[in-house]
Amino acid sequence: MTKIVIIGGVAGGASAAARARRLSEDAQIIMFERGPFISFANCGLPYHIGGDIPERSKLLLQTPESFKSRFDVDVRVMSEVIAINRTDKTVTVRNGLSGDEYDEQYDYLILSPGAAPIIPEIPGLSNPLTHSLRNIPDMDNIIYAIEMNQAAHATVVGGGFIGLEMMEALHQRGIKTTLLELADQVMTPTDPEMAGFVHQEILEQGVDLRLGTALTAVEYNGREPVASVDAGEDDSGQHLLGHLQLTLSTGETMQTDLLIMAIGVRPETSLASDAGLTLGPRGGIQVDTQMRTSDPAIFAVGDAIETLDFVTGDPVLVPLAGPANRQGRMVADVIFGKDEHYQRTQGTAICKVFDLAIASTGMNEKRLKQAHIPYEKVYVHTASHAGYYPGAEAVSLKLMYAPDSGKILGAQAVGKDGIDKRIDILAVAQRAGMTIEQLQHVELCYAPPYGSAKDVINQAAFVACNIRSGDIRPVHYHELGDLSEHQILLDVRNPGELDAQGAILGAINIPVDSLRERMDELPKDKEILVYCQVGLRGNVACRQLNHRGYTTKNLVGGYRTYRIAQQ
Amino acid sequence: MTKIVIIGGVAGGASAAARARRLSEDAQIIMFERGPFISFANCGLPYHIGGDIPERSKLLLQTPESFKSRFDVDVRVMSEVIAINRTDKTVTVRNGLSGDEYDEQYDYLILSPGAAPIIPEIPGLSNPLTHSLRNIPDMDNIIYAIEMNQAAHATVVGGGFIGLEMMEALHQRGIKTTLLELADQVMTPTDPEMAGFVHQEILEQGVDLRLGTALTAVEYNGREPVASVDAGEDDSGQHLLGHLQLTLSTGETMQTDLLIMAIGVRPETSLASDAGLTLGPRGGIQVDTQMRTSDPAIFAVGDAIETLDFVTGDPVLVPLAGPANRQGRMVADVIFGKDEHYQRTQGTAICKVFDLAIASTGMNEKRLKQAHIPYEKVYVHTASHAGYYPGAEAVSLKLMYAPDSGKILGAQAVGKDGIDKRIDILAVAQRAGMTIEQLQHVELCYAPPYGSAKDVINQAAFVACNIRSGDIRPVHYHELGDLSEHQILLDVRNPGELDAQGAILGAINIPVDSLRERMDELPKDKEILVYCQVGLRGNVACRQLNHRGYTTKNLVGGYRTYRIAQQ
Structure with missing residues (x-):
């Protein structure tokens, strides 16, 4: 009879316990939780404080009793594991109420201790407020x-x-x-x-x-x-x-x-390191793709471990609930002989900030630079659904891709509607190894309340492909700071937009719809950096100018990206 | 100078015109539209009738004037093309106001005539109401x-x-x-x-x-x-x-x-067939993957053409705005020498029906059966985001996949929240060739207002993989009609749920949390068909029973799927 001991009764630990029982009715499963609660909604805590979730009880998803009756798991709360004794395959447990200590034997041990808030060394921090x-x-x-x-x-x-x-x-x-x-x-x-x-x-x-x-x-x-x-x-x-x-x-x-x-969290590794388990370079517990630590009888999951970054393959700390849950489930699979492997982490994440959502997947530009990974990026700003249907909101999307292969490296989006959807789509596309060329062709749900015939995803791919094919030369907001004497700025928006939105100092203004007639106002011996509000009309203007022998670049993401980046 | 003539000024035609101009400043582009409007929001028409879009003017996205100034396209409304004269590469145009007719030459002709409502032969249909x-x-x-x-x-x-x-x-x-x-x-x-x-x-x-x-x-x-x-x-x-x-x-x-x-639409092919262009088996204009008709100087896009089904490769009629727009854009690419190919059609679509959305992508079960394509299917019903956060609604998802390869064949979803997102994710996953095994690992945005740590997508993949690995034997709602004497039905929900929701006649009720103690009430010599409300507890119960030597099947999608299918 296999005996599985689990340390930590929230996301990863609880998932492992439930899955282990589904895979074996005979296994003995013991889950130790230091605190009074298991399987609580840790992601819901701020929303109870803020009042969105009025009933505290809604955060308590499972109880030791419900876990016992459903999954026949021996849940012991207020029970802190204080030592792992690898040679005799036992853990030492301290009862938080009585103070009693005892040893419990295991065949397999699953560590799901989580991560603790980092408390910096600031004088006076220890106080009741x-x-x-x-x-x-x-x-x-x-x-x-x-x-x-x-x-x-x-x-x-x-x-x-x-x-x-x-x-x-x-x-x-x-x-x-x-x-x-x-x-x-x-x-x-x-x-x-x-x-x-x-x-x-x-x-x-x-x-x-x-x-x-x-x-x-x-x-x-x-x-x-x-x-x-x-x-x-x-x-x-x-x-x-x-x-x-x-x-x-x-x-x-x-x-x-x-x-x-709330400056961040640090993996809880003291038990693991005291037991001589290998830690990784980022300070988390090191595991293989089957979540096995340096001791083959001990697995670890969740916020305490290092996983491999989806793009670079480098070890990363990704303290997120989704990966923790899937890792927990997978450990049970592995223990019971399934050849499952964790498929790296993109770190897809989202945060609600008042009326906005901001989300991301894959690498960001900061990390791409640090890792010296070649990339190109595009920005698009377009409506979350057909603009003529009520409730459409701007989706601001940033997509990064490899200039050589065209593969997606990462994406970010922010706005009031449809942000989770766009990043989910790109997370799946990235995981599937799609290129920007393939992304042009994705067929998404369209009816006016839900999307657009050319969704922001398609549009981002179109822009990226225009750049990759050489049809458009891009310039980015951070490159406008120091123009040379061989460059000029052309704003192709309507004068009313300049008044309402502002403009970039020194730009010439010729609205795109007048450009054909007024093109000869522009010098052919200079590089013309074109911009509009979001980049679409800039594209149209650049094409017109290129076909007439001008040298152009289009400001990717337009004035909207430029302006927000200045703040 | 290339001269491009476009018939039809809405989705596909307008996209082709705009893209063509971006690719060539020199081309002459003429767009004929039979009606008084171009580029109007045809998908928005019902919403103006219903009052959601109060301003009629919002449906008029472009005018001939705006198309002229932005894209230098010669738009001629109220101008019906009544003949294509392929030998001398002209079209004959009738001015709908004056009745005058004239010929216009083309180098390339793009047909975007759309599809017309089917009016059946019912006596008395022709009346002012x-x-x-x-x-x-x-x-x-x-x-x-x-x-x-x-x-x-x-x-x-x-x-x-x-x-x-x-x-x-x-x-x-x-x-x-x-x-x-x-x-x-x-x-x-x-x-x-x-x-x-x-x-x-x-x-x-x-x-x-x-x-x-x-x-x-x-x-x-x-x-x-x-x-x-x-x-x-x-x-x-x-x-x-x-x-x-x-x-x-x-x-x-x-x-x-x-x-x-509103019984459906029929591709407008009379011009094409009168000109001797080849029609396909479904009655649409036949095109190659570059949207070229049987005449290499004539292209066709949108609701009038046949495309290839993503799964079968068979010709299909898919009158949807998204494909029409992308096809229009692509035709311009092809005319100007880009080696673009249309990547088949999944037919991703969504419809708002009062508070519900219903959406689908890929093949449905009816068509899979007709085409004799082997498939397995799963149903899951789970919350659109964390159940403890306000506003969560049930997402009912059906996923069909190939039993041999595990590849996604199609998906459908219905519910009040997050339906477009789930079908979009699966549309991209299907297009990328993902298997249900890979789908388990997708990392989606999770915060309580937006999703769940194990999203409905992951859950559907888990269920499918449980079936594919043989861990669970599935039974479907339509197989419960005629049980043999060697089968019994076991309802593992709580008695209160049976009272509230109803139950299947003849089922034994043992709640899953009492199953371990009461298991010996069940016969070992019969196949036990287990069900709960949505399938999760049924899975837990089946595992318990299997481990103890019982033969089981789990009702996929549970009583919720069964009940809705009975209606």
């Missing part, structure tokens, strides 16, 4: 702190998924919120110019966004306890009353009532 | 008829895209509506059990849906003209006052104030 968010007790503590301290201002440090979601949750509760981010952008899986749309949205919503700003010190100022028997306050709550004085890297100070630390 | 919907004048006529006749009841014949959209539009205007459909289902690109969800929605909205019912005769009863000078009625309007008496194939008669004929 500073929290991070990983699990249900963390969530409860944050809500308790908000309510007991009647927080009027909150500060979130870190503009990643959790930081952005917490920013929105707090703002939604009517709490004035500051978001501090050390980098020059939030949502680092995307590139800065795409994150620019998010910056704009955050500012428009009234959040105090501070990029390029670090938190350097925290001072907790507790107030005198004020008993409020009517409100049901007890002693434990009263110490929360107070505020924090924050010092920032800019030298500024600010006062806040609640501090959320 | 009977309309079909193809273009702006048709739309105007329908609105005029509704308003002048103060239509209180309307009848739509045909449950395809236009029929369904017109049904909704009329219903939305407060007009009591009957939908007649000869087949046993609407939306024939999908299979009947998937269309069942649409039938349910149509009935719930209060539309009088009559499947398996044909219109056999129409009698127009005009009333006495009632002058209403205040309402601005003129003579032309007054003859509309009246009603129609419809006779149905069931022998019933019914009275209606407006009749919309």
